[in-house]
Every structure is written in structure tokens, then in C-alpha cells.
Amino acid sequence: MSEKITVSAERTYDVLLAADWRSSLRELTHNKVRCAIVTTQSMKERIGNLEAGDCEFTYCVIPDGEEGKSPAVLMQLWNWLAAAGFTRSDLIVGIGGGAVTDIAGFAAATYLRGIDWIAVPTSVAGAVDAAVGGKTGANLDYGKNLIGSFHSPLNVIVDISWFDSLSDRDFAAGLAEVVKCGFIKDPEILSLMAGCTIANLRADQGLVSDLVKRSIQVKADVVGADFTESYLRETLNYGHTFGHAVEKHAKYSLRHGECVSIGMAFMAHLQLAQGLISQEVHDLHFSILSSLDLPVTYSQGDWLELKALMSMDKKVRGNTLRFVTITEPGKCDRLEGVADSALYEAYGKVSL
Numbered sequence: 180m181s182e183k184i185t186v187s188a189e190r191t192y193d194v195l196l197a198a199d200w201r202s203s204l205r206e207l208t209h210n211k212v213r214c215a216i217v218t219t220q221s222m223k224e225r226i227g228n229l230e231a232g233d234c235e236f237t238y239c240v241i242p243d244g245e246e247g248k249s250p251a252v253l254m255q256l257w258n259w260l261a262a263a264g265f266t267r268s269d270l271i272v273g274i275g276g277g278a279v280t281d282i283a284g285f286a287a288a289t290y291l292r293g294i295d296w297i298a299v300p301t302s303v304a305g306a307v308d309a310a311v312g313g314k315t316g317a318n319l320d321y322g323k324n325l326i327g328s329f330h331s332p333l334n335v336i337v338d339i340s341w342f343d344s345l346s347d348r349d350f351a352a353g354l355a356e357v358v359k360c361g362f363i364k365d366p367e368i369l370s371l372m373a374g375c376t377i378a379n380l381r382a383d384q385g386l387v388s389d390l391v392k393r394s395i396q397v398k399a400d401v402v403g404a405d406f407t408e409s410y411l412r413e414t415l416n417y418g419h420t421f422g423h424a425v426e427k428h429a430k431y432s433l434r435h436g437e438c439v440s441i442g443m444a445f446m447a448h449l450q451l452a453q454g455l456i457s458q459e460v461h462d463l464h465f466s467i468l469s470s471l472d473l474p475v476t477y478s479q480g481d482w483l484e485l486k487a488l489m490s491m492d493k494k495v496r497g498n499t500l501r502f503v504t505i506t507e508p509g510k511c512d513r514l515e516g517v518a519d520s521a522l523y524e525a526y527g528k529v530s531l
């Protein structure tokens with residue numbers, strides 16, 4: 180029996196913390212007629228046989244990474260489903276990183292005005308962030324995630340053994356979101372991570388499992404209280420206002436989690452200068468992120484360009500930049516109307 184975390188959104192569903200994702204998936208699909216597995220070629224080779232009861236599995240192989248999150252791929256998925264005669268009682272399963280689960284979920288949200296789907300995240304970022312929370316979507320030429328829908332999965336199956344094959348870089352990038360969860364809601368995460376390096380963590384499955392579980396719980400609690408992001412859900416964007424600007428400025432050459440790490444570093448400087456956090460909390464950002472080899476500076480930036488990119492952030496109200504802040508680990512607030520000079524000063528500290 181798996182441990183589980185229940186998410187109450189527009190539907191209530193469980194995130195299963197599974198010892199063996201295959202047997203969890205078999206249990207959930209054995210009474211289905213058709214199931215489309217949306218995945219990438221490299222994952223398909225690792226998935227192997229999924230037969231369960233009378234369920235017929237069809238593979239829909241999509242390009243890896245952001246390329247797989249395009250309207251063209253979405254169109255392909257719709258056509259696959261229609262050609263295979265998928266009905267409202269059939270199922271889509273997305274197996275892969277956040278890019279795969281985002282597009283699989285969006286295909287499920289839109290095909291026949293919504294069919295059920297299950298997420299099997301294979302990356303840390305996917306497990307603690309993308310697959311939980313019901314946001315699904317695709318990219319346009321003009322930007323990431325510009326189309327999408329809220330459509331919660333039927334279940335999420337998290338099996339941390341997937342992480343063994345992640346590169347250190349992708350493993351660390353996913354952990355940036357775990358650190359974020361520590362700062363916004365669960366400071367115990369920060370205590371557990373203190374002094375940890377990537378090597379320590381990779382060697383300690385129990386600790387990784389605990390950190391993943393805690394981060395999913397943070398997301399479940401926040402999403403359960405504010406599914407469509409009217410206020411509380413914004414807190415999940417701690418570090419993301421500057422982070423998203425860096426991500427776009429770097430033309431997506433950095434991992435999302437690396438940009439979030441730089442964004443949290445920016446916030447640490449800004450919050451210290453504004454008297455919102457203590458020197459100790461400021462320093463904690465840098466000790467944890469640096470131990471994980473996550474970047475805390477971005478030297479290729481241009482302040483005016485980054486500021487313009489920040490102004491396109493979802494949290495901007497009118498023309499006012501708005502940041503999610505913490506006052507201490509676990510306590511969030513918002514900051515608006517910060518003087519340009521203060522923002523520029525914080526930028527100066529991360530642009531070294």
C-alpha cells in the first residue's frame with residue numbers, strides 16, 4: 180500500500196508515493212478499456228510492459244523537453260486519440276518530466292471537453308511541482324505556457340526511483356522548488372537540507388523521499404486552498420518573478436529551477452535591504468542553494484531588459500511589479516511599489 184497525499188481541488192485526488200509505479204498504474208488501469216501513454220522515446224524504452232486486465236495501451240511518443248509542449252504536438256495527440264476511438268471513459272497517462280505531464284494533461288483537458296488522466300512524473304521538478312496542482316498547458320512561439328487549462332489528474336504516481344537516471348544538473352534544478360517550499364511554508368525542509376550536497380542527497384533515498392513528500396504536501400495544501408491562483412497560490416511563485424525574467428532572457432538555456440534559484444537569491448538581497456528578513460535568513464538562502472550547486476548569480480543580464488521581462492509577469496497588477504516575499508521561513512507576504520533604485524541594487528548583487 181502506497182503512502183498518499185490527498186489534493187482537494189476541482190476534484191479530489193491522491194498523489195501516491197509509490198514503491199513501484201508500475202504496479203500502482205496497473206491497479207488504476209485494470210478496469211479501463213483504452214489508455215494512451217504519452218511519453219518520450221527514451222522513456223518508452225524504459226517503461227516496458229504495462230499490461231493490466233483488459234486495458235489496451237497505445238503509446239503516443241512526443242519530442243523531448245519543451246519541443247513536446249507545442250500546439251503541433253497537441254494536434255497530433257488529439258488526432259491519435261480520435262483515430263484510436265478514445266471516448267470519455269478512456270484514460271491518458273503522461274509519463275515523463277514536467278513537459279510531458281503538462282502536454283498530456285492539456286490533451287486530456289481538451290479532448291472531448293475533458294477526459295481523465297494520470298501523471299507519472301519522472302523528474303524531481305515534475306514530482307514536486309508540475310504534476311501536482313492541475314495546471315496543464317502548452318507553449319506558443321511567443322512564450323511558455325501561454326495556453327493551458329486547470330484540469331486535475333485522476334491520480335499522480337510518484338516513484339523516486341526514476342530520479343536515479345537524472346543528471347546531477349536536473350536533479351539539483353528540481354530541488355530548487357523543494358527549497359522554495361521550505362522558505363514559503365515548511366521550514367523543516369530547510370533544516371533537513373542544511374549542509375546537504377547533491378552527492379549526499381543522491382546517496383540518501385530516505386531523505387529525498389521525505390523532502391519530496393513534504394514539498395508535495397506544501398503544494399497540495401496551497402492548491403487545495405486556492406486552486407485558480409487568486410492569492411495564496413501565488414506564494415508558489417516565490418523567486419519566480421525575477422527567475423522567469425532570467426529564464427526568458429537566457430532564452431531557456433538555463434533550467435527553470437536554476438532560474439528560480441537565482442530569483443530566490445535576488446529576493447534574499449531585496450528583502451534584506453527592505454528590512455523584511457534578518458541577515459540569518461538572507462544567508463540561509465545562499466548556504467542551501469550553493470551547497471546544491473545551484474546558481475545564485477546571473478552575469479549575462481541587462482537590467483532594463485530584465486525589468487521589462489519582469490513587468491510581463493503574471494503577478495503584475497496594472498503597471499506595478501509585485502513580489503511574493505517571506506518575513507521568515509514559512510511566512511509569506513507580498514511586496515509592491517518598490518523603488519527602482521532598490522530593485523537595481525538587488526540586481527547589482529546577483530549580476531556579479
Ligand SMILES: NC(=O)c1ccc[n+]([C@@H]2O[C@H](COP(=O)([O-])OP(=O)(O)OC[C@H]3O[C@@H](n4cnc5c(N)ncnc54)[C@H](O)[C@@H]3O)[C@@H](O)[C@H]2O)c1
Nearest residue numbers: 244245276277278279301302304305308309314341344345
Ligand atoms: N503544470 C505546472 O504547474 C508546472 C509547474 C512547474 C513546471 N512546469 C513545467 O514543467 C517543465 C519542467 O519540468 P522538467 O524539469 O521535468 O522538464 P522536462 O520535462 O523538459 O525534463 C527535463 C529533462 O529531463 C529528462 N528526464 C526526465 N525524467 C528523467 C529521468 N527519470 N531520467 C533521465 N532523464 C529524465 C527529460 O527527458 C528532459 O530532457 C516545464 O515545461 C515547465 O513549464 C509545469
